[in-house]
Structure formats: structure tokens, C-alpha cells
Amino acid sequence: RLKYRYLDLRREPMQHNIILRSAVTFATREFLTSKGFLEIETPTFIKSTPEGARDYLVPSRVHPGKFYSLPQSPQLYKQLLMVSGFDKYFQIARCYRDEDARGDRQPEFTQIDMEMSFTNREEVLETTEELMRHIFKKTLNYELPVHFDRISWDDAFDLYGSDKPDLRFDMKMQDAAFMADLSDFNAFKAGAANADKNIERHKRSGLKVLVVKNAADKYSRKHIEALEAVAKINHAKGLAWMKVDAEGKFEGGISKFFAGKEAEICTRLGAEKNDLLLFVSDEKWQTACVALGAVRKQLGKDLNLYNPKDEFHFAWIIDFPYFAWNEEENKWETEHHMFTLPQKKYWDTLESDPGAVKGDLYDLVLNGYELASGSMRINDPALQERIFEIVGYSRERAEKAFGFLVQAFKFGAPPHGGIAPGLDRLIMLMCHEESIHEVIAFPKNNLAASPMDECPSAVDQSQLDDLHLKCTEVEK
Structure with missing residues (x-):
């Protein structure tokens, strides 16, 4: 299909997808x-700056030994436009990241890039909601709700095991720490003990349970083992289980440890006859949440739990942690990027308690995919320098990487913020596809290559000479 893409594009499904993409782009501009x-x-040729993924580099003929970078996003430039006095900016922006491809990611992609000055989080979220309502009404004649759900980052992980939860079905994870005191089942002890240093902050345990309604007779041991494999891929030690039989008694799995405790457990968990109970226990709260959240996602597919009246379910994830601890390098890193504004109530304790800081940032999720990410931005050079210091950026290194932005802020920058919905991913979900390859006219394959025009390709030696480059043999 990619080798003869021009023939593949003749097919009605592909024609539909590309035409819808054009309509969405027009509706966005409108x-x-x-x-x-x-x-x-x-610009498409920019200075290489550390933004997370690898840059695509373009050698300069005029400046030997120096390189342009293709932008991972227009992040720094749209902030500079706010410094320049433009009130509201947008761009259907081409972006480039040298990272491994997957179904919803490829080397070059497109985002609806937006930035607003003298704004706040509320205005950015409401504007984005209005934009999505306009796009869906104009192109699909589909009515979205006036406001989307809002879930804190902590609650998203605690209830759904993900910061991009699929909310088309309502199954929530529950805390099962109380069960550790009802038996001598040792595997539950560690999860209930709040061993994770982060637990102190939100008082949540690493013992999580899913109550799968009316599923006891649908899941054999073999099917449960398949779910356990999903949990283990996501770093769980295992997946404990038991069923509630027709008489309200526990059977199978770990049921022998909780015999006689059925009434208390079922009452507290809301479990009923023919329900399946699935547990993950881990010393780390987030590990337990992610593993059982992956099981939840698989259950949604297996049992087709999606609400047919809820075809497109948007939600905002807010109150993200600002910093994350890098155990390998023994230092703090920013969860988003270094220009995100910390929530003001944490400014006095940035250095003394980085792990508690929440950022003024937000993600828009749709049907289990991250559709957009954005934040309010730092506009105070002094605050920006504090962030650089916390993440280990010396003044010299920060000046080398981002000096032009910090310098611009010294001339006065308004409070500003923005967001960037992914256009490819949006169209993919609107078309009910599982890969962005289905909504891009000429995509790259999973090896970042194009079979149609055999890109990337070798070039003539004379071209390399012009660029002062020499290729070396790489052993296979």
C-alpha cells in the first residue's frame, strides 16, 4: 500500500479520510x-535545543560544521510572538521528531499550534473546547458537550491507571488496602503499606482492584492468564483474582484467603454475584495503577464496554506534577518542558520541595489518546532561571541553549499560554482508524522510510563534499 500509495489513495476509505482532513483544516482556520x-x-530551520526527542539535523553548506534543526514544535517562536505584541497566534504547523514510529506517531506530523497573550488556563481550555465543537459540528454534524470532563493527574492514575484514560466506559479502579488486614495473603501487604515515598502526599495505596460486572462466567483461567500477561508487561508482579459465585461466595484464584469475608468485601467494593475481581499489588502506587489500568483498557476491548452513545469522549487532565525524579541521573527533570509555569501557590517552595509542585499545564485526551498538550508559560526571567537551576542547567548551558528566549523576556513578556492539538491523531480518531498512516497522504512506514520514493536514500559524493560531510561505514 505504501509502495503504490497513489493507487491506494484511489480507494473510497482513503479518499474519505483525506477529504475529511481537508475539511477539518479549513474548519480550524475558519x-x-x-x-x-x-x-x-x-521557521523550519531552527537552532537545535533540548526538547526531549532527538532532533532531525540539516547540515549547513555556508557554515561548515554547523547544523540547522527541524522543529519538534514551534514552542519558542510562538512565545517570542507573544513578546512581539501579537495577541493570538495559530499555525497548522509541521513538526519533526527523530523517534521510533508507532501507530499514532511518525517522524513528521502536523499540529494545530495556538498561543494567546494576557490569558489564563480557563480561557485556553474554553477556546479549545469551542474549537473542537466547531470542527465536529461542521465536518461530522456531531454535537460535543459544551464543557469536557476535568480530572486531576492523581485521580486519572488512581481511577483509570493512565493520564490519557478511555472514558467511553465507566469502570473505575478502587483502593483495596483494607483487604490486607482481612487475611495473611502476603502479596497484598506491600501494596497496602504505602511504601512509595509519593504516597505520603495523596494517601493512596499500591493495592488496586477492578470489579468487572457480570464477567465471572466470561473469563476462564486461560483468559485471566492473558490479562495477567498484560499486567506483567506493565511491570506488575502478577494479577490476583477471584470470582463471586451465584451464592455470593468467592471462588477461584485467591478466594481461599478471604473465605467468610465476602459480605464485607463485596459491600465495600460494590461487588455482586457473577462479578470478577482483579487485583494488582505493588510497593509503588503508580506501578500498580498503570498495570491495572492496562488491564482495564484490555477489558474494554474484550467485553466491548464502550457506550455507543458516547462515540467521542473528551476530557482534560490537569494538575500535573511539575518535576519528575530521574533515578538514573539522580536529578529532577520537568515533566512537560522547562517553560511551563508552576502553579503560583508552589513558587515559595520550588527548591525545598520540587516533588510537590504542580504545573499550570493540561492535556486534552480523546478515547484513550492524548490529543493535545499545553500550558501557561513562564514570563519572568528570574523564575525561569530558578527552574533551570533545579533541573541542573547551569547559567552557561541555559544561555547557550535558550539565551535568545531569556533575553527576549527581559524586554517584557505578557502572561501567555497555549496548546497544540495533534491534527493527524484527531483525524485518525474521527475516522475510527488505529494508525495515523490512514489519514496522511504520503506517510513514512514504521522504519521511518517511504517505499514509494525510496526515501531516505544515498546522495552523490559531490553533495556531501559541498556540506563538508563524510560518511563512514557502519557494521551490520
């Missing part, structure tokens, strides 16, 4: 322009 946004292009 809405944002009506709201006073200016469409401004930013």
Missing part, C-alpha cells in the same frame, strides 16, 4: 480566524 487569531508561519 474558527480561529473568527476569534481574532493570526496565522503566522515560524
Whole structure:
């Protein structure tokens, strides 16, 4: 299909997808322009700066030994546009990241890039909701709710095991720490003991349970072992289980440890006859949540739990941790990027308690996919320097990487913030596809190559000479 893409594109499904993409792009421009946004292009050749993924580099013929970078996002430039006095900016922006491909990711992609000055989180979220309502109504004649759900990062993991939960079905994980005191089942002791240093903050344990309604007779031991494999892939030590039989008694799995305790457990968990109970226990709260959350996602597929009236379920994830501890390098890192504004109530304790800091950032999720990420930005050079210091960026290193941005802020920068919905991923979900390859006219394959035009390819030696480059043989 990729080798003869021009023939593949003749097919009706592909015609539909590409035509819808065009309509969504037009609707986006129509809405944002009506709201006073200016469409401004930013450079494709930029300075290489550390943004997380690897940069694609372009050698300069005029400046031997120096390289341009293709932008991972227009992040720094759209902030500079706010410094320049433009009130609202947008761009259908091409972005490039040299990272391994997968179904919803490829080397070059497109995002609806937006930035607003003198704004706040509420205005950015409401504007994005209005944009999505306009797009879906205009292109699919589909009515989205006026406001989307809002879930804190902590609650998203605690209830769904993910910061991009699929909310088309309502199954929530529950805390089962109380069960550790009802038996001598040692595997539950560690999870209930709040051993994770982060537990102190939110008082949640690493013993989680899913109550799968009316599923006891649908899951044999073999099927449960398949679910356990999913949990183990996500770093769980195992998946404990038991069923509630027709008489309200526990059977199978770990039931012998909790015989006679059925009434108390079922009452507290809301379990009933013919329900399946699935448990993950781990010393680390987030590990337990992620593992059981992956099982929840698999159950949604296995049992087709999706609400047919809830075809597109948007939600905001807010109150993210600002910093994450890198155990390998023994230092703090930012969860998002270093220009995100910390929530103001944490400014006095940034250095003394980085792990408690929440960022003024937000993700938009749709049907289990992260659709957009954004934040309010730092506009105070002094606050920006504090963030650089916490993550181990010396003044010299920060100046080398981001000096032009910090310098610009010294001339005065308004409070500003923005967001960037992924256009490819949005179209993929609107078309009910599972890969962005189905909504891009000429995508790369999973090896970041194009079979149609045999890209990437070798070039003539004369071209390398012009660029002052020499290729070396790589052993296979």
C-alpha cells in the first residue's frame, strides 16, 4: 500500500479520510480566524535545543560544521510572538521528531499550534473546547458537550491507571488496602503499606482492584492468564483474582484467603454475584495503577464496554506534577518542558520541595489518546532561571541553549499560554482508524522510510563534499 500509495489513495476509505482532513483544516482556520487569531508561519530551520526527542539535523553548506534543526514544535517562536505584541497566534504547523514510529506517531506530523497573550488556563481550555465543537459540528454534524470532563493527574492514575484514560466506559479502579488486614495473603501487604515515598502526599495505596460486572462466567483461567500477561508487561508482579459465585461466595484464584469475608468485601467494593475481581499489588502506587489500568483498557476491548452513545469522549487532565525524579541521573527533570509555569501557590517552595509542585499545564485526551498538550508559560526571567537551576542547567548551558528566549523576556513578556492539538491523531480518531498512516497522504512506514520514493536514500559524493560531510561505514 505504501509502495503504490497513489493507487491506494484511489480507494473510497482513503479518499474519505483525506477529504475529511481537508475539511477539518479549513474548519480550524475558519474558527480561529473568527476569534481574532493570526496565522503566522515560524521557521523550519531552527537552532537545535533540548526538547526531549532527538532532533532531525540539516547540515549547513555556508557554515561548515554547523547544523540547522527541524522543529519538534514551534514552542519558542510562538512565545517570542507573544513578546512581539501579537495577541493570538495559530499555525497548522509541521513538526519533526527523530523517534521510533508507532501507530499514532511518525517522524513528521502536523499540529494545530495556538498561543494567546494576557490569558489564563480557563480561557485556553474554553477556546479549545469551542474549537473542537466547531470542527465536529461542521465536518461530522456531531454535537460535543459544551464543557469536557476535568480530572486531576492523581485521580486519572488512581481511577483509570493512565493520564490519557478511555472514558467511553465507566469502570473505575478502587483502593483495596483494607483487604490486607482481612487475611495473611502476603502479596497484598506491600501494596497496602504505602511504601512509595509519593504516597505520603495523596494517601493512596499500591493495592488496586477492578470489579468487572457480570464477567465471572466470561473469563476462564486461560483468559485471566492473558490479562495477567498484560499486567506483567506493565511491570506488575502478577494479577490476583477471584470470582463471586451465584451464592455470593468467592471462588477461584485467591478466594481461599478471604473465605467468610465476602459480605464485607463485596459491600465495600460494590461487588455482586457473577462479578470478577482483579487485583494488582505493588510497593509503588503508580506501578500498580498503570498495570491495572492496562488491564482495564484490555477489558474494554474484550467485553466491548464502550457506550455507543458516547462515540467521542473528551476530557482534560490537569494538575500535573511539575518535576519528575530521574533515578538514573539522580536529578529532577520537568515533566512537560522547562517553560511551563508552576502553579503560583508552589513558587515559595520550588527548591525545598520540587516533588510537590504542580504545573499550570493540561492535556486534552480523546478515547484513550492524548490529543493535545499545553500550558501557561513562564514570563519572568528570574523564575525561569530558578527552574533551570533545579533541573541542573547551569547559567552557561541555559544561555547557550535558550539565551535568545531569556533575553527576549527581559524586554517584557505578557502572561501567555497555549496548546497544540495533534491534527493527524484527531483525524485518525474521527475516522475510527488505529494508525495515523490512514489519514496522511504520503506517510513514512514504521522504519521511518517511504517505499514509494525510496526515501531516505544515498546522495552523490559531490553533495556531501559541498556540506563538508563524510560518511563512514557502519557494521551490520
